[in-house]
Amino acid sequence: MSCNLKMLLLVYNISINDEVMALFEGSGAPCFTQWPRVTGKGVTTGPKMDNDVWPGANSAIMTILPEDRAKKLFDDIQAIRNEVGEHEGIKAFIMPVEAMTGDI
Secondary structure, X not given: OOOOEEEEEEEEEHHHHHHHHHHHHHOOOOOOEEEEEEXXXXXXXXXXXXXXXXXXXXXXXXXXXXXXXXXXXXXXXXXXXXXXXXXXXXXXXXXXXXXXXXXX
């Protein structure tokens, strides 16, 4: 089974959650899955382990969209990244969806 859908995965600093959620709500994404608090380490942001040694945390959100809408959302995310700077921490990835159960 082949489909023209893309999965957009976004990992970002929880401090910009309001901006990201407003972007997703305005994007026309019919659904998403959010992981509200994740930890990790970025090249420019350093560790965010949500503890006393490495404070801070990220959030992650994923949605499935047709290719053209995924590209538009990706471009909008890049605009936020350009505005807040790479040190705030926002990174998006687009991956192909080979198959899925159900509909979006």
